[in-house]
Amino acid sequence: MSTTLAYPPPSSGAPPRNYLNASYLVRSWLLTRDHKRIAILYLFSVTFFFLIGSAGAVLMRIALMSPNGGFLQTETYNKLFTMHGVMMIFFFLIPAVPASLGNFLVPLMVGARDLAFPRLNLLSWYLFILGGGMVLAAMATGGVDTGWTFYTPYSSVYSNTNVIVTILGVFVAGFSSILTGLNFVVTIHAMRAPGLNWMRLPLFIWSTYATSIIIILGTPVVAITLSLVAIERAFHLGIFDPARGGDPILFQHLFWFYSHPAVYIMVLPAMGVVSEIIAVFSRKRIFGYSAIAFSSVAIAVIGFLVWGHHMFVAGESAYVGVVFSGLSFVVGIPSAVKVFNWTATLYKGSISGQTPMLYALGFIGLFTIGGLTGLFLATLGIDVHVHDTYFVIAHFHYIMVGGTVMAFMGGLHYWWPKMTGRLYPETWGKVSAIIVFLGFNLTFFPQFFLGYLGMPRRYHYYPPEFTALNVMSSAGASILGVGYLLPLCYLLWSLKFGAKAPANPWGAPGLEWKTASPPPTENFDVTPVVTEEAYTFHLDQEAQ
Amino acid sequence: MSHGNSPERLAKDDGGHAHQFDDASQQRNAAILGMWTFLCTEVLFFGAVFVAYTVYRYRYPHAFYLGATRLKFWYGAVNTAVLLCSSLTMALAVHAAAAGRRRSTVRFLIFTMILGVTFLCIKALEYHAEWEDGLVPHYHFNAAQFTAPPGPSQIVPAPDYAANVELFFCFYFIMTGLHALHMVVGIGIMAILVAMALRGRFSARYYTPVEVSGLYWHFVDIVWVFLFPLLYLLIQFD
Amino acid sequence: MTNHIVPVKTYLRVFAALMVLLAATIICAKLQFGVHGFAIGTTLAFAIAFIKAVLIVLYFMHVRYSPRIVWIVALAGFFWLGILFALTLCDYLSRSRFEGAFGY
Numbered sequence: 092m093s094t095t096l097a098y099p100p101p102s103s104g105a106p107p108r109n110y111l112n113a114s115y116l117v118r119s120w121l122l123t124r125d126h127k128r129i130a131i132l133y134l135f136s137v138t139f140f141f142l143i144g145s146a147g148a149v150l151m152r153i154a155l156m157s158p159n160g161g162f163l164q165t166e167t168y169n170k171l172f173t174m175h176g177v178m179m180i181f182f183f184l185i186p187a188v189p190a191s192l193g194n195f196l197v198p199l200m201v202g203a204r205d206l207a208f209p210r211l212n213l214l215s216w217y218l219f220i221l222g223g224g225m226v227l228a229a230m231a232t233g234g235v236d237t238g239w240t241f242y243t244p245y246s247s248v249y250s251n252t253n254v255i256v257t258i259l260g261v262f263v264a265g266f267s268s269i270l271t272g273l274n275f276v277v278t279i280h281a282m283r284a285p286g287l288n289w290m291r292l293p294l295f296i297w298s299t300y301a302t303s304i305i306i307i308l309g310t311p312v313v314a315i316t317l318s319l320v321a322i323e324r325a326f327h328l329g330i331f332d333p334a335r336g337g338d339p340i341l342f343q344h345l346f347w348f349y350s351h352p353a354v355y356i357m358v359l360p361a362m363g364v365v366s367e368i369i370a371v372f373s374r375k376r377i378f379g380y381s382a383i384a385f386s387s388v389a390i391a392v393i394g395f396l397v398w399g400h401h402m403f404v405a406g407e408s409a410y411v412g413v414v415f416s417g418l419s420f421v422v423g424i425p426s427a428v429k430v431f432n433w434t435a436t437l438y439k440g441s442i443s444g445q446t447p448m449l450y451a452l453g454f455i456g457l458f459t460i461g462g463l464t465g466l467f468l469a470t471l472g473i474d475v476h477v478h479d480t481y482f483v484i485a486h487f488h489y490i491m492v493g494g495t496v497m498a499f500m501g502g503l504h505y506w507w508p509k510m511t512g513r514l515y516p517e518t519w520g521k522v523s524a525i526i527v528f529l530g531f532n533l534t535f536f537p538q539f540f541l542g543y544l545g546m547p548r549r550y551h552y553y554p555p556e557f558t559a560l561n562v563m564s565s566a567g568a569s570i571l572g573v574g575y576l577l578p579l580c581y582l583l584w585s586l587k588f589g590a591k592a593p594a595n596p597w598g599a600p601g602l603e604w605k606t607a608s609p610p611p612t613e614n615f616d617v618t619p620v621v622t623e624e625a626y627t628f629h630l631d632q633e634a635q
Numbered sequence: 636m637s638h639g640n641s642p643e644r645l646a647k648d649d650g651g652h653a654h655q656f657d658d659a660s661q662q663r664n665a666a667i668l669g670m671w672t673f674l675c676t677e678v679l680f681f682g683a684v685f686v687a688y689t690v691y692r693y694r695y696p697h698a699f700y701l702g703a704t705r706l707k708f709w710y711g712a713v714n715t716a717v718l719l720c721s722s723l724t725m726a727l728a729v730h731a732a733a734a735g736r737r738r739s740t741v742r743f744l745i746f747t748m749i750l751g752v753t754f755l756c757i758k759a760l761e762y763h764a765e766w767e768d769g770l771v772p773h774y775h776f777n778a779a780q781f782t783a784p785p786g787p788s789q790i791v792p793a794p795d796y797a798a799n800v801e802l803f804f805c806f807y808f809i810m811t812g813l814h815a816l817h818m819v820v821g822i823g824i825m826a827i828l829v830a831m832a833l834r835g836r837f838s839a840r841y842y843t844p845v846e847v848s849g850l851y852w853h854f855v856d857i858v859w860v861f862l863f864p865l866l867y868l869l870i871q872f873d
Numbered sequence: 874m875t876n877h878i879v880p881v882k883t884y885l886r887v888f889a890a891l892m893v894l895l896a897a898t899i900i901c902a903k904l905q906f907g908v909h910g911f912a913i914g915t916t917l918a919f920a921i922a923f924i925k926a927v928l929i930v931l932y933f934m935h936v937r938y939s940p941r942i943v944w945i946v947a948l949a950g951f952f953w954l955g956i957l958f959a960l961t962l963c964d965y966l967s968r969s970r971f972e973g974a975f976g977y
Binding site for chain 2: 198206274280281282311312335336
Binding site: 280308312340341344345348395396398399407408410411414415 | 942949950953956957960961963964965967968
């Protein structure tokens, strides 16, 4: 992609106008239509919700250090794991990469001035805040103890907690998510720069596109399903209540139809980030571009065919269990394709170990472990043994934390210069990445053993023979916490004291690096014309 | 859809376009694609309830059959005709807008609104009748009128036959209620379009909001086209 | 997307077809179909509804004159709904009828 720098330096000594200093009024932020500002608003919001969800996790891990569970009452513990799940899934993992990095990068990467519907974009952020506020209000006034899965009839009939308000908050957040996905799909289809055909798009765009498809097709189902639970609760109906002819398994079918693809909403954008980072920090064209691109779409499609693997022991028919099990094996294949292609990209690449690359490499290893243990769970016989144990918890945390959160951190560091115009302190970055990696494994690897040995999930007390593994896990959690707090500190520090970033500190190809750091509000003075593939490294494109 | 009240946007040669688009054509394409994407979400939103209904209809066929016999079939049939007419008037409104005929556009939009309100009135009459007959779950449900037929009549022998009929009515009210809610929103959108049309905001070159709202209205009609046989049709039960 | 103006006559013809199909739906409701009435009647009623929907989508919603991407988006929603239907019913239909209240 050969274009001149889209934003010429100013003639005077004043700092150039960019999207951050365009106006300092609060109103200009709260009523912005600039996708970059909305991305920053989302970035702060998801960080806030991440901290709240982490607080729940901290309290849980403290409680789990002793087997008799005396630190917390049972009801409190139930409310904590519910809050942790709801906050982390709906208010951090699902929006984190798409709504912060995606909102910032999608128009830049396709060469557009903004997303297709900027006002819908702002609306989606407000809905996100509204939904989060409703859930926080529910938490503050007594909490919810149903688990983030809201299984009926406990959630619809028997629980005495703030189920309806929480569900409404999740519903509103889901609508926010749909608007984001809708915006991305239309932008990627209708607003690509001249010459930017599908096979020249960055892989981050492919994965964001696949994610958006999942959001659009899946979220409405969970929205109406949870609404039915709220309606049942509010109007004393018996839709999912077995005592009145309802079927709890029907709820689970409808719930997991979204909630399984939701995990791909969480991981696909992360994979897109990893593709970008691996290519740039190996200074090599990504291996198997079309394989990675199509595997994103394959994951999105096949991911909708496997939801029954959450219900193997819930009471679904054994025959459909076999079908879902087989399909769950199939869905692992495109993910494996990505891992192989990333590894092949590294081979004979010129690898540099800066912070984003450390996170990306960590992703590959940890995601692989998480993905392989998913195959254990997809196997009917094994699942009978480990369902609802800590094995499942370890599996999905390897993917969500070892995968998505690491990729989010990697992407945050990689695009931090572009978004803020500042460089973060590289040594602290590396140190934090290593602390996160070590802390994460100490936290979650013991949980595989705990689950296999039989410790059930969502319990705050356990047989004393599990104490050592639990203490290890809690110790790991404290290290992991340090690993997350450090970037919070030094990234904020860099906003004021970090070195000023050039337009292209990594020497990366890609349209977003062709404009200043931070970009001007209009992104590009002139719509760029694309003439090359996505990951073409030129000799003159060294890091500045 | 175009933004703001700038003079160049008011029914001029190009029709104007928002800053993020390269031209008016790209803007129109984006708006249509955006509405279709939103309608995709609505297909799954309604569709999930259809799936739930289907599962229960499969389980409790006789109870659901009996429930359907208590619905006002002819109200439903007339309502179907009303909605199909409203789809025609909406299509004609879009057609008039595309031809730049402002008064025709307003006229057809108002017809569409009238037909939509007619639908809702008939629905309200139905709901009232169902309340009178003791068919409203939990709040006014006369279970005594539903006694189980002799012999095996269900896929699954249910503990409480009347509860299964009540389940039918849960779905009836939820599905028609959700549909009615979408109708109300649609009528509100029509009102806004009428106001915009009267202020001269549309022209032959720019009528995208009308077009896009038309898509929404037709979709709401399609939902009813499937709801009517699903809920009302007394398919003989063997 | 070119601005294809659909002639009014087309709309009127589609409308007439829709009303005929509505009449067919009503007749279908009142007929007796014999031994397998439930299956035949249900299939017929939904086939008619499906044709109505297709007519509305193609002509009133202009999909007939729209580019391929609109066709894909229009179909995708229904196809995905089909996935939800198919696999959920796979569960219920493959349960034994002689087991307990919820089939297991």
